[in-house]
Amino acid sequence: xxxxxxxAGAWDAAAVQAAVGREARATDRLNRRTASLLLDTLGHPxxxxxxxxDEAPLGAHWCLAPPEAPTADLREDGHPGGxxxxxxxxxxxxxxxxxxxxxxxxxxxxxxxxxxxxxxxxASLKHGRxxxxxxxxxxxxYSIAGTRVISERQDIVYRAENSVGxxxxxxxxxxxxxxxxxxxxxxxxxxxxLTGNAHRIHYDLPYATAAxxxxxxxxxxxxxxxxxxxIAARSTDRPLRRFSYRASRPLFSGADLLGVRDPSGDPAxxxxxxxxxxxxxxxxxxxxx
Numbered sequence: 339x340x341x342x343x344x345x346a347g348a349w350d351a352a353a354v355q356a357a358v359g360r361e362a363r364a365t366d367r368l369n370r371r372t373a374s375l376l377l378d379t380l381g382h383p384x385x386x387x388x389x390x391x392d393e394a395p396l397g398a399h400w401c402l403a404p405p406e407a408p409t410a411d412l413r414e415d416g417h418p419g420g421x422x423x424x425x426x427x428x429x430x431x432x433x434x435x436x437x438x439x440x441x442x443x444x445x446x447x448x449x450x451x452x453x454x455x456x457x458x459x460x461a462s463l464k465h466g467r468x469x470x471x472x473x474x475x476x477x478x479x480y481s482i483a484g485t486r487v488i489s490e491r492q493d494i495v496y497r498a499e500n501s502v503g504x505x506x507x508x509x510x511x512x513x514x515x516x517x518x519x520x521x522x523x524x525x526x527x528x529x530x531x532l533t534g535n536a537h538r539i540h541y542d543l544p545y546a547t548a549a550x551x552x553x554x555x556x557x558x559x560x561x562x563x564x565x566x567x568x569i570a571a572r573s574t575d576r577p578l579r580r581f582s583y584r585a586s587r588p589l590f591s592g593a594d595l596l597g598v599r600d601p602s603g604d605p606a607x608x609x610x611x612x613x614x615x616x617x618x619x620x621x622x623x624x625x626x627x
Contacts, residue, residue, distance in 0.1 A: 349428050349429070349431075349463060349470060349472065349498070351463050353426060354426050354428075354461045354462070354463055354472060355461060357425070357426040357458050357461050357474070358458050358459070358460060358461050359457065359458060360424060360457070360458045361455070361456065361457045361458075362424050362455075362456045362457075363453065363454070363455050363456070364402075364403035364453075364454050364456075365403065365451060365452065365453050365454070366402040366403040366451075366452055366454075367449070367450070367451050367452070368394050368398060368399075368401075368402060368446050368447075368448060368449065368450050368452055369448065369449070370388055370389065370390055370448050370449070372398065372401050372532065373388045373392075373394055373395055373398050373448050374387065374388040375528070375532055376395055376397065376398055376401060376532055376564070377395050377568075378528075379525060379528045379529050379532060379561075380395075380397075380519070380561075380564060380565050380568055381517065381519045381565075382395070382568055388448060389448065390448050390449045391447055391448060391449060392447065392448045393445050393446070393447055393448075394445065394446035394447060394448055394450070395568065396564065396567040396568060396571055396578060396581075397560070397563065397564030397567050397568070398446065399446070399452070399454075399480050399488055399490075400533050400560050400564065401532050401533055401534075402452055402454060402480075403452075403454055404533060404534020404535070405418045405423070405424075405534060407419075407423070412536060413427075414549070415432075415433070415537060415538055415539075415545075415549075415550075416535075416536035416537045416538040416542075417433065417536065417537060418536075424456065424458070424476075425458070425474060425476075425494060426461060426472065426474065426496075428472055428496050428498075430498065431472070431496040431497065431498055432496065432497045432498075432550055433494060433495070433496050433537075434494070434495050434496075434497070434559070434585070435492065435493075435494060435558075435559035435560060435585070436493045436494065436495040436559070436584070436585050437492075437493045437559075437582075437583055437584035437585055438490060438491050438492040438493050438563075438582070438583060439490065439491045439580065439581070439582040439583075440488060440489075440490045440567075440580070440581045440582075441488065441489045441490070441579065441580050442487065442488055442577065442578060442579055442580075443486050443487055443488070443489065444485065444486075444487045445487065445577065446480075446482065446487055446488075450482050451482065451483075452480055452481070452482060452487075453480070453481050453482075454478055454479070454480050455478070455479045455481075456476060456477070456478050457476070457477050458474060458475070458476060458477075459475045459476065459477045459491075460473070460474065460475040461473070461474045461475070469497065469498045470497075470498035471495060471496065471497060471498070472495070472496040473493070473494070473495055474493075474494040474495075474496075475491060475492070475493060475494075476491070476492040476494060477489075477490070477491055477492075478490040478491075478492070493584075508615070508616030508617060510611065510613065511598050511600060511609050511611055511617055512600065512601065512602070513598045513599050513600045513601050513609070514598065514599055514601070515596050515597070515598055516569050516572075516573070516597045516598065516599055517565070517569055517596070517597040518594045518595070518596055518597075519565060519594060519595040519596075519597070520593075520594050520595075521557055521589075521590075521591050521592065521593060521594070521595050522591055522592070523541060523543070523555055523591055526540045526541055526555055526557065526558065526561075526591055527540075527541045529558055529560075529561045530558070533558075533560065535558065535560075539552060539555065539556040540555060540556055540557075540558055541555065543555055552588065552590065553590060554590035554591050554592055555590060555591040555592075556588050556589070556590060556591075557588075557589045557590065557591065557595060557618065559585050559619070562583075562585070562589070562595070562610045562618055562619045563581070563583045563619065563621065565595065565597060565610065566581075566583065566597055566608040566609075566610060566619065566621045566623075567581055567621075567623075569597040569599070569608060570606065570608055570621070570623040573599070573606070574625055576625035576626050577625060577626065578623060578624075578625055579624050579625055579626050580605075580622075580623070580624040581621060581622070581623050581624075582621065582622045583619055583620065583621035583622075584619065584620055584621075585618060585619050586616075586617055586618065586619065586620060587615070587616060587617070587618055588618065589610065589612045589615055589618035590612070590615070593612045593613060593614065593615075594612070594613070595610055595611075595612060595618075596610065596611040596612065596613070597609075597610060598610075598611055605622050605623060605624045606622065606623045606624070607620065607621070607622055607623075608620075608621045608622075608623060609621070
């Protein structure tokens with residue numbers, strides 16, 4: 339097995355920098371079936387079926403225009419490789435969706451044709467206590483007929499070693515539990531399918547444990563973020579304007595994912611938590627366009 343410094347040395351800083359400015363465009367229709375399945379997967383208490391023309395559920399933009407790549411061209415971890423992938427390719431790395439921010443300028447409706455314009459804004463190599471790291475910032479703009487609806491930043495992190503980290507158990511956070519969502523392999527598979535995410539840590543247990551060193555299947559970062567978005571949206575009648583989130587540790591299948599509101603937060607703070615592990619994600623929400 340390559341040592342940490344050897345892995346870091348195999349990362350090409352020039353190639354990472356060359357990815358900055360890379361752009362992509364994609365279009366997709368936000369259909370009723372996708373919106374309904376997303377709410378089902380997130381355990382949303384729907385009062386009635388989703389219909390054409392309804393406002394789209396928050397987080398539905400992550401289900402649009404997944405990467406198109408032949409299965410034969412996927413990397414070992416399941417991500418698109420070569421010409422099919424927008425992000426830099428780093429050997430012997432583990433990629434994570436570490437956080438981001440979503441700003442709404444309006445809302446989507448079921449049946450809308452959506453254009454997504456994407457750009458790599460930043461990319462840099464650094465060394466942390468756990469080894470080499472690569473940080474990539476992606477910017478996305480989602481629009482309908484030339485009108486911007488969502489501006490989004492995604493923070494992607496590559497790690498050069500297999501340690502999972504965050505092994506200590508945290509006490510339960512203060513605040514009211516607003517929703518419990520049992521997490522098993524079926525729910526993770528459904529979310530992977532909805533978002534076109536073939537990363538094997540979310541559905542392939544032997545790969546997740548043997549290749550990437552996790553104790554169980556990993557709960558998606560965007561699943562946690564969309565779960566908290568839905569909770570935040572149900573807590574007020576005002577539309578959500580800004581939602582920023584940061585993953586603090588991986589959470590795993592086999593337990594309830596808890597959505598908690600921190601009563602001391604200003605702006606409003608929402609957390610995902612798994613008993614016996616700790617807080618997986620911390621999010622801030624602001625309302626009103």
